[in-house]
Amino acid sequence: MKNYYDEIMEKINEAVNNNDFDEAFRIVSEELNAPYVPNDFEEQLEKMQSQIIEKLNLKDNNLSNWNTEKVLEIMSKKMDQDVHLMAFDALRGLNARLIIEEIKDYLVDEEIKPEYKTFLLMVLIEQAVDKEITIKKESESITINPSKFNLNDAQDVLRDIELKIEQVVYDTNPSLFSICQHIANTFFYNKFPMLNFDNYSLNDLAMAIIIKATNSLGLELEEYLELKLEFNKENTMLLLNELNNIV
Missing domain, CATH: 1.10.472 (Cyclin A; domain 1)
Structure with a gap:
């Protein structure tokens, strides 16, 4: 009987086999950003991520050119929010504090899906950003300090x-x-x-x-x-x- 992680790997492989590398990258990034990832599954995902990046030619042509301006450009594409995950993955290697005001606007923007706000917030927590940040989801809102969030x-x-x-x-x-x-x-x-x-x-x-x-x-x-x-x-x-x- 297949478990959740087997099914995720099947979806990734199916996307790769269909040359839909953007979708494969989205799934991998989403799973790697999960609050809990089993060690063996994480190793598989990281291996798949490297292979997908190579297929997309992002490592040499694009990833090295990522900067906060490019992250903001991707974040502004509200009609294609799946690509935001790629920007957030790149932002992990940059300094989110440089665009904190734009990030604050993003986290209260009603047009942004709640799950994408979560992924971005986790980058802020990972970077221990010491700022009061408000997140709005549907009719709820909360203010937290990522550096103090457990x-x-x-x-x-x-x-x-x-x-x-x-x-x-x-x-x-x-x-x-x-x-x-x-x-x-x-x-x-x-x-x-x-x-x-x-x-x-x-x-x-x-x-x-x-x-x-x-x-x-x-x-x-x-x-x-x-x-x-x-x-x-x-x-x-x-x-x-x-x-x-x-x-």
Whole structure:
């Protein structure tokens, strides 16, 4: 049975085989920027990234020419936001502080997809940018200082959710677990850093993800699975509606 990481590698290889190197690079960059990447999978991704860069002739012709002006040019392309990941990957080797005002505008721009704001924010956290930064996603906004933000705590939330899901479904349906992992990661990228559990619990979110994954297969959640996890049904249904709008 294929797991989540096997399916991601298949997607990358399919894109490469179709000579769609931009798409392959996008997938690899997205996975490398994930809050948690298993070591063996990370090594595979880095190897694939080098091969894709070589195919794109970016290493000699473009990557060496990256600067903050070029990053800003790519970030301004709102109709093709997938290419923003390439700019953010280049920005990791540059000084994000040089364009911090433009980055601030990007992070509150309502036309930018929430997940791309997450990827850019993670660059700021990686570079320990000591500035108050406001991020707006949908109707929510939050102000944080990247240099003081504890990314490990956020990563622990995602791991805890995946562990709860694993305890409920993995033994009976590993394929369903892989879909749940994908949904959990998508939710994380969409909401980060607004991971607020004041109104619901991790259990509520884990069950909402399981129900969403089950529905995506055209199935109904079996009653005995619901008994494996204590959750608030009303909160779970509200979260399920939210997931339906995200995934």
